[in-house]
Amino acid sequence: MSRNYKFHNQEIPYFISFATVYWLDIFTRSIYRDIVVDSINYCVKEKGLIVYAWVIMTSHVHMIIGTKKEKMQYIVRDLKKYTSKAIINTIKDNPSESRK
Numbered sequence: 001m002s003r004n005y006k007f008h009n010q011e012i013p014y015f016i017s018f019a020t021v022y023w024l025d026i027f028t029r030s031i032y033r034d035i036v037v038d039s040i041n042y043c044v045k046e047k048g049l050i051v052y053a054w055v056i057m058t059s060h061v062h063m064i065i066g067t068k069k070e071k072m073q074y075i076v077r078d079l080k081k082y083t084s085k086a087i088i089n090t091i092k093d094n095p096s097e098s099r100k
Contacts, residue, residue: 007072013052014072018080019060027056031094032087036061039083047075 007014020026027033033056040063043049048069055062067075091097 005073005076010067010071013050013064013066015062015064016076017060017062023059025058026087026091027061028058031090035086035090036083039079039086043075043079047078049075049079 005016027036036056040049040051040054044051048067049072050066050068052064052066053062054064065072065076
């Protein structure tokens with residue numbers, strides 16, 4: 001099964017959800033939640049993402065999104081790619097992090 005999002009109609013809102021590997025409770029710490037929020041805000045400002053609703057749970061994120069510029073699959077791809085790398089690097093760089 002493909003792991004890529006498929007948005008067949010770019011003009012309607014879609015519900016998406018993505019989770020951490022092994023459903024680890026990464027988002028219990030604000031430093032990691034802030035990375036997600038900053039990434040979403042960047043995509044809103046720079047890529048034309050429209051966010052109707054979102055929630056960050058301890059191990060996953062739910063969003064209802066639309067777009068007015070780039071295709072949603074490209075925005076979601078870039079959002080997930082940047083966010084995951086930023087979180088991994090933050091975990092590696094944090095000497096007191098127990099989840100390494």
